[in-house]
Every structure is written in C-alpha cells, then in structure tokens.
Amino acid sequence: DAEITQSPRHKIIETGRQVTLACHQTWNHNNMFWYRQDLGHGLRLIHYSYGVHDTNKGEVSDGYSVSRSNTEDLPLTLESAASSQTSVYFCASSEEHTGELFFGEGSRLTVL
C-alpha cells in the first residue's frame, strides 16, 4: 500500500542547532506540504511543493527551508532552531486538483 512516512517521530534539540525532518511518500504525488500543529492554531502551512525543484513559502515559513530533488521526498530543515519552533510537524501529499491530503503520522519536535 502507498503511504507517507515521517522521521524522526520524536526529537529533542538545543536552541540554535540545525535539524532536518524527513518526509517520504510512495503515492507518486506531485504535491507535498509541511504543516505545523499548535494548540489554538490548528494546522498552519510552512512550505509546499508542486513538483520536483518547485518550492513555495506558506504562512509561517520564517526559520524553515525545504528542497525537492525527487518526487518522493520533501525534507524540512530548521537552520537554527528556536523554542518557538517546538511543535508537531505534519507532512502531507496530494494529487493535483483533488485537494485531498494524505498525512504522515507527525514529528514531535522539542527545542530546549
């Protein structure tokens, strides 16, 4: 069965460190997204990609970057982690024009 997997599922890092969250999907979807989930804010879009070598900023992109070198992967990098980036991060993918997102199980990041 096709799926979308995230790693690591849990991570604790120190302020100022760099960390990369991996996202891998086997749906062969062109569209991939990164959201963060925080209490009272729902899900907020960080970055998204509509295909290989395409990346776009979402509403909360500051401090984050992504790259898309193939269809399957969209890693999310925090260049210098801040405590405000403590959150649960969700990767998702979708077929074009359907809008239906398929989510990974999330990565819980704690920045101390």
Add this chain to the structure above:
Amino acid sequence: AQSVTQLGSHVSVSEGALVLLRCNYSSSVPPYLFWYVQYPNQGLQLLLKYTSAATLVKGINGFEAEFKKSETSFHLTKPSAHMSDAAEYFCAVSNQGAQKLVFGQGTRLTINP
C-alpha cells in the same frame, strides 16, 4: 484570501446524541471544503469533502456535512455519537482546482458515556 472558522474549540455530547460541529468559511471563489479527523498521536484522515457536486455530502463513520452557500457554512453532523468518535476535527477550505488547504483551529469532540 481564504479562511475557516470553527465555532467551539471543545464540544461534549452524550453517547447516542446528535453531533454537530460548526464550520464557517470565507472564500472569494467557489470553494472546495473538507472535514478531517485526528485521533490521538496520529495524522489527519479525510472524513468527507465537498467539490461543487451535491450539497449534502456523506462521509465515513456515519458523518455528513451540508454546504450552504448563503450561510457560508459547512457544518458536520452525525445522528448518534459513538465513543469511538472522540477525536479532534478540522474543517478546511481550498480554491477549486488549487492545491493548498487552509485549516480551521480544530474542535475537540468528547463523548460522555
């Protein structure tokens, strides 16, 4: 810009009672609308979606939602709550044909025995 407002961050109902979760949207173009459910420590799963066909949409687990353009609403209902319905529910909107979803803040549903 599109937005979604979910009325009530926490809803509590008795087992067997009607479930009603409210969602209002704002969109300058005809929208696609979605309800997702999130169980503890899991990702989100699609419950149902409206994509400009029938205004009453049926989803999984007995849930349904009605698109009301005049009220800019897409409320989620289920006639009889079950303990397994306890979860967080998210309403989301996108442009027709566009790819990005904008989510509401979520509503946590608690079922009382």
